[in-house]
Amino acid sequence: MLDLLSPTGALGLVALGMGGYYSCRRYIDGCRVKVIVADAKTSVVVRQTTDKGMVTLRDVLYAECPSLTDPRRAFMVPTPYLATGLLQTIYATMRIRLCDRSSDVSYERNMLIMKDGATVSLDWCPSVEGKGPIALLLSGVGGSSQEHHIRAMAKSLVTKFKGSGFRVVVVNHRGTARTPITSPRPYDSGFTDDLRAIVHHVRTANPESKLIGIGFSMGANVLTKYIGEEGASCTLSCAVAVCCPFDIKVSSDAINQSNLLNNYVFQPAVMRTLMRAIKRAEHLTADPTWALDMTRINGAKRLWELEEELMVKISGYKNLAEYYERSGCVAYVDDISIPFLAINSLDDRITPPQGIPVAKFMINPSIALALVPHGGHLGFLTGFPPRIWFIKPIEQFVEAIIIR
Template sequence: MPLFENKYRPPLLFRNGHFSTVFASGLRRITNLKQYRTQLPTPDGDILDLDWSDAPTKTDKLAIIIHGLEGGSIRPYMKGSARAFNQNNIDVVCLNLRGCGGHTNKLYTSYHSGRSDDLKTVVESIITKYRYQHIYLNGFSLGANIILKYLGEQDYPSQVKAAVAVSAPCDLYGTMLELHKPKNSIYAYRFKKTLIHKLKEKQKQFPDHIDLASIYSIKTLKDFDDVYTSKAHGFIDAEDYYRKSSSLQYLKDIKIPTLILNALNDSFLSPSCYPQGIAKNHPNLYLETPKYGGHVGFFRYGGTYYSEQRAIEFIQDLQ
């Protein structure tokens, strides 16, 4: 499909990628959203926390939203997107990936950038239990990669109609290299801090699986993926995990209309995360690369951010 022409022009201060990223993540407030939680058992004996919010009137449309690394349904971008969908008469379920719902998950394994089986479990459960005939997927950062991989690696129910991937790290190795650069040191430090905290809790649960010395050896995010992510989830090492979990290799097989919205001033994304060549020749893949937006930023006056507006517009244009 032709690449989208972009007209997003935020206020001057928000044209700085870092400011846009930090403001949207830490300073935005979403108060007018009512959510309720259900829990979904997984086939391997774990639990997924699902936070729902309803449209004002009965609908057969549902959006499934997935957060980024160390995020959850409480993050402003999740709540903002849920509110936008609800206001357009679409019910929402925010999927908290394993260990991201406010408590430690049951198993030694957890979530990671390529773990799409939990999304499959959620989709199939919803179709079995509920009335929804139009299901839309909306992912942010790590969650965007999961959705893109899910759509390209397998068949899925006909009720899944479209997807929007925001700030998608399509090439995980390239993204890892960017996160380890000085420009992203603050973000990398915060991610590593929370990940190690969770890993220490896992060590208490499963002392035979990992020791404290291994945890204390972790100095970088790649170290974390070498020590825990790869080993716990059946990969050889971090690079094997990045290679097999990157959605870039799956994009060509996506069968439903899918929008990737990646800002050019996103400091997390490598050049390989902007798949222009694939999108130009793809019947279902749409790529929009605004000059501004940062990483999951996209500030816009009026309460609804640009990424939320584009997700609604993209879905509505298909109807």
């Protein structure tokens, strides 16, 4: 037995301690955030100041967003028992309805009717009127204003920027969050018409307010595609996309793989939500030109089956491949002309990094990409108890672009 009081034992303890320290340091270094943005010469100017002259998007990221670029702070170190993307995703899904001190917000709802008769609901926080900035939050498939990360993001923004009269409005897609279903056409990954109408409505009612878009997962894809479609005409002041799938085909292949996460967590949760919405729409008459096979729709077990039988036919696409190609925002990233930040995880099994158009972020001067090694899908949980990491960099980005 080693005598810990002997020179040999003491040296052993020192070696063990040093080994542990360097292993820990190496792990933390592996959690460093990587930012991809155009170089200093081409990065878009986001504002002008009297003392510094022009401030570019790159300047904003490296001077005012330390959570993303400060060598001492730009880390997303996972909660110890949530060290992998799979654990992050499962844990985040399990606490999707958690309401704690960080997310205890209340909303005031108003309904908006789309041109085809569909209803979307807008949940406002706080409900007071004003001229301050407004953030539009878009959730993922089957999501709503009641999800933990949505409520936590909303509370954080309105609390931090209370002095500026900051408001948040959460966009509840057709049929979600107990929104009445008044049209047989559902929402889908590439459907931007509703968001376009919502932005116009909010802009018209609040002409002096700056608008910010923040999307999560599918909502991030819809937001990004919309911004690209609008191009130089986009009225949003800036936008953030978290876990954006970009290439829907890559994401769909990942989601439909047979594995623990898909079979027992993601697919069942998404399918329950979508099938519930379909059942609630039974009183509506579908357009006969869609030629829907309701037997196949009602018996669907995987997301791709609904997409093929429902989304493809309703949108008039030839097949599933065309639906993926036309619905993904990857083809619209080049046309984004407002300050735009994407935050993605490299171990996200739902929106894998293979679908991220990294090269585009080096070319388009208006966009930036933050890559996190270990965050899973809409997890990004750090510390103990776990807290959502991406809230802080989003706050810093919004403050740098909108508040200052």
